[in-house]
Amino acid sequence: MDASTGGTSSVQYHNIAEQTIASLSPPPVTYQRQQRHCFGNVSPGEFPLSANPSIVLHVLTGCNLDAQDLAKLEASVTCSFFRQPAHFSPDHELSLSELAALDMCQKRAIFKPMTLEQRQDLKQRCGGSWKLVLRYLLAGEACYRREKSQAIAGPGHSIVVTSKGAVYSFGSNSSGQLGHGTTTEDARPNLIRSLQGIRITHAAAGAGLTTPKLVESLKDIFVVQAAIGNFFTAVLSREGRVYTFSWGNENKLGHQTEPSDVEPHPLLGALENIPVVQIAAGYCYLLALACQPSGMSVYSVGCGLGGKLGHGSRTDEKQPRLIEQFQTLNLQPTVVAAGAWHAAVVGKDGRVCTWGWGRYGCLGHGNEDCESTPKVVEALSNVKAVHIATGDYTTFVVSDTGDVYSFGCGESSSLGHNTAAPDEQGNRHSNILSPELVSSLKRVNERVVQISLTNSIYWNAHTFALTESDKLYAFGAGDKGQLGVELVSNQTERSNPEMVDIDLMT
Structure with missing residues (x-):
């Protein structure tokens, strides 16, 4: 197309030398390496990025x-x-990198309904940068x-x-x-x-529910996650704040409450001004995965029996305390789980x-x-866990x-290992003691993306495996119908995964 007849060309090309093929084996050509600059230079043929930074922003996002x-x-x-103000809306002082981060934040479902004030509050909690807000949102999704x-x-x-928000039980x-x-x-x-x-x-x-009711005390808090730790409940807000209630009057989570107090109270102490991306609760203790400018970290609070708080002792912690061992191990936590x-x-x-x-x-x-501080499971050294x-x-x-x-x-049978023959004590x-591949799940030929298992000291456990194609498999104890699968007479458990008849796409 001729640029002179099709309108004004935004990019002009200069000094494109014509070359002829002298022979089938031309002599080697020596190329002169030119120094390129983002703002261009006096050499013809350069396309300065500053000529249209919106293109750069589009590429980044x-x-x-x-x-x-x-x-x-x-x-x-x-x-x-990339460091200087880009002079674009909505904030002319933001750099291209900050604008790109803000644009990607606005694409997240959890960020879209937030007001401008709520967004600015989250930005300050994350360290004053949209890039850190983006990291916080992505960490929560992961x-x-x-x-x-x-x-x-x-x-x-x-x-x-x-996937569409319907709930079955x-x-x-x-x-x-x-x-x-x-x-x-x-069942x-x-x-x-x-x-x-x-x-x-x-x-x-x-343990109990009867009929779902709106928790009035949480009505003004946008909750994204809940965790139940036997004698207390914790919830995580969209802005990364942790609230707990029904803990009792022993000041175990940084606030004094009565046993009958069902009002949520913010988790005090070290996490007051640090955004949390995930919470996990076990028997009378809570873990929090926090997002800080320096990286991801884990805090624990509550009962320290068995060393489960990870601080090198078995003492209780009344306020959240950083688990320092991950820094020693040079490990960036991405997912945390709390068993009983x-x-x-x-x-x-x-x-x-x-x-x-x-x-x-x-512990594997x-x-x-017992281990009172986090220890790497060496038997999984050849496995990349997600x-x-x-x-x-x-x-x-x-x-x-x-x-x-x-x-x-x-x-x-909640581990998924089918042990047909009894051991020396007659136990099937x-x-x-060390990690073993769950071959029964391998045989279903489905890529597993999530595991959920009973986290209670009062019940025999059962396990769910959710696959990438939204198929649900169940195994373990099923005496109460908790597998969603009908068992034959006198059968109380299933050692092999069986698919639950439920459409997860509705």
Whole structure:
């Protein structure tokens, strides 16, 4: 196309020398390396980035660069183009990197409904940078399946949230915990009709429910996650604040409450001004994955029995305290899990750390010793982990290839290892002291993305495996119908995964 007849060309090309082919074997050509600058130079043929920075902004946002990549652009000592104000709306003082981060934040579902004031408040909590806000939002999406389907293995009953926000429940119902307004046990997944018309994004399972009711005390708090720790409940707000209630009057979470106090109270101490991306609760303790300018870190608070708080002792902590061992291990935590008596973390590099009470081999170190600080599971050194789940003396690890490993207490077949022959003591449910591949899940030919297992000391455990194609498999204890699968006569558990008849795409 001739630029002279098609309008004004925005880019002109100069000095494109014509070359002829002298022979089939031309002599080697020596090229002169030219120094390029973001703002161009006097040499013809240069296209200065400053001529149209909107194109650069489009490339930065279109490539979905993460916060670390954007920070590297501004840290470059050879170019000030990415550091200086870009003079674009909505804030003319923001650099291109900051504008790109803000643009990508605005694409996140959790960020869209926030008011301008709420966004600015989150920005200040994250260190005053949109790049750090982006890192916070991405970290939250990575550590749990926000905006996607999920399964929760509760104490004797189960809850399933579909990708469109519908909620199903099944299993034990002696206290009305299925939420259907009855106390009738049911092994079939049934829709909780009182929640129809409300899009649910996250669920946690405790002992009782009867019929779902709005928690009036949380009405003004945008909650993105909940965790139940036997005698208390914790919730995480969209802005990264942690609230707890029903803990009792022993000042165990940084605030003094009465046993009858059901009002949520903010978690005080070190996490007051640090945004939290994930919470996990075990037996009377809480873990918080926090996002700081220096990187990701883990805080713990509550009961220290068995060393499960990770501070090198078994003493209780009344306020959140940083677990310093991860700095020593040079490990950046990305996902945290809290079992009843032990805890685990997955690092950015795929390493797995466990600590706490090591009974039945639930720490995966080949023994039943306790560990009062996080310790790398060496048996998984050739596995890059992306997800972890813990229960009552049981642990599951999901690798980046979708393989699943489990270890710990083998009771009720909840580990997924089919032990057909009894051991020397006549027990068919042998404990696993080191991580073993769950071959029964390997045979379903589905890539597993999430594991959920019972995290209660009062019930035999059952386990759910959710696959990439939104198929749900269940195994373990099923005597109350909590597997969502009908069992044959006299059968109380399933050692092999069986697919639950439920459509998670609805």
